[in-house]
Amino acid sequence: MIRLFLPLLLLLLATAAQAHQASEAYLRYHVDGADVEQRLxxxxxxxDRDLxxxxxGDGTLSWGxxxxxxxxxxxxxADGVRFTADGAxxxxxGDDGPQLDEHSDGMHAVLVSHWRCPTTVQALDIDYRLFAVTDAGHRGxxxxxxxxxxxxxxxxxxxxQRLAAHGPGxxxxxxxxxxxxxxGLDHLLFLATLILVAxxxxxxxxxxPRADARSALAETLKLVTAFTVAHSVTLGLAASGAIDPPSRWVESLIALTVLLAALDNLRPFMPGPRWGMVAVFGLVHGVGFAGPLKDLGLQGRELMLPLLGFNVGVELGQLAAVALLLPLALALRGRAAYRRWIVPGGSSAIAALATLWLAERSLALQLLP
Structure with a gap:
């Protein structure tokens, strides 16, 4: 069991430097009769990676x-995004001039083009191939x-893929x-620190160690529920634009929550029940989750279903992580190696990585490759 647990933890740590570096492009179409405006x-x-x-080579892109x-x-x-209107x-x-815009995941080039279709547009068929060869994780x-x-x-x-006025999404x-x-491996490592000592x-x-598995499962349920409720609140507020803190400070605070949770594993110092700490920290993580939805600029009723679907997906991802780690932690909770090596070693490594993240994000440094 120990040989199974350690590789899983090391896998998370080995790839953790990529936290919050998901590649996303934002594509919007505005239809007015037979006229279509595309903004990418x-x-x-x-x-910069592809071109x-x-x-x-100074590591910073200038406007020039x-x-x-x-x-x-x-x-x-043009090669990465093509569309037809109702099959035609x-x-x-023409195109608008070069421009830039800042999203939650950094600065973006904005390409606006104008099109005229044969008839009034009912639906668009989007053939999306942007970065298909160079980044398998990219999404539009x-x-x-x-x-x-x-x-x-x-x-x-x-x-x-068809994009209709009332199509599925x-x-x-x-x-x-x-x-x-x-x-978002900072979120996953936060969950991992909780499961280690749940x-x-x-x-x-x-x-x-807890005497029986039932009490450990009850504690895990409290922690996951507190995190879910808290981040769902701020996810909805941030996605709707009700709150809009600077992304740099949100990401810095997320790193700080990971650091504090890991240090609390090594020597508990956070006051009150642990689910209270998790609830407070979950409020910060919820704002971090909201980036993709916030950048779409959705408001009111058009935000409801995407917000619900996105939140359900986040919860499913969390439950998958818990289902993977909790059985191993339960089986090992009374072992000497778990007390002497796995929890101290894993928590220390997570704390060290979170410290680097915190320095990078708060001071705009480049410490990790």
Whole structure:
């Protein structure tokens, strides 16, 4: 059991430097009769990876470097995103000038093009291939604005996908929520720190194994429920725009929650029941979850189903992590190796990584590759 547990923990730590680096582009169509406006926002870090925009190699993209390669960016976008209207090709009328916009995951190049279709548009068929070869984890988030259509997630290379005024989209946001929790490894490591000692109980300033599995399961249920309720509240508020704290500070606070939870594993110091701490920290994580939905600019009723689907996906991802780690922790909770090596070693490694994240995010440093 120990040989099974350690590789799982090491796998999380080995890939943790990629937390919150999911690649997402934002695609919006505005339909007015037979006229279509397409707006595509592509992350500069993705463009730099494929087009080597950083000409002087200083690690920072200037406006001059981006503008000087705008023709190459337009060609990449044209090859990566194509559409037809009700099965018919549309005629390109022109493009707006180069521009940038900041999303929750960084600065994006904005490409706006104008099209005229043969007849009044009822539905668009999107053939999305952006970064299909260079980034298997990339996703496009698309919506049909001005027609009440639901947004959906586009998988590169999956073939044409229909975007209608009232087409399905809820299920794709369940998948997106699961993908988001899987790629946000700071969230996963936060859960892992909780599970490591959920099978123990606090005894003063130390941890002792719980006598039976039932009490450990009850404690885990309290922790997961507190985290879920708390982050669901702030996820909804942030996605709707009711709260909009700077993403840099949100990500810094998320790193701080991971650090404090890991330190509490080593020597419990947080006051009150642990589910109270988890609830407070969950409020911060919920704002971090909201990035993809917030950047779509959804409001009111059009936000409800995507928000529900995304949140369900996040919960399913969390439950999968708990189902993977909890049985192992239960089986090992009384072993000497669990007390001497697994919990101290795993918690110390997570604390060290969270410290690096906190320094990177709060001070805008580059410490991890």
């Amino acid at each position: 926002d592509i992350a500069l870090r993705d463009l 080597a925009l950083d000409a002087d 470097e981006v503008r000087g390669r705008w023709a190459d960016i337009e060609r990449l976008a 090709a549309c005629r390109r009328l 988030l698309v919506r049909l604005a001005g027609a009440g259509g639901e947004p959906r997630v586009l998988v590169p290379g999956a073939g044409p 809820w299920g794709s946001f369940v998948v997106e929520g699961m993908t988001h929790i899987a790629s 099978v123990w109980r606090r005894d003063g300033q130390a941890w002792v």
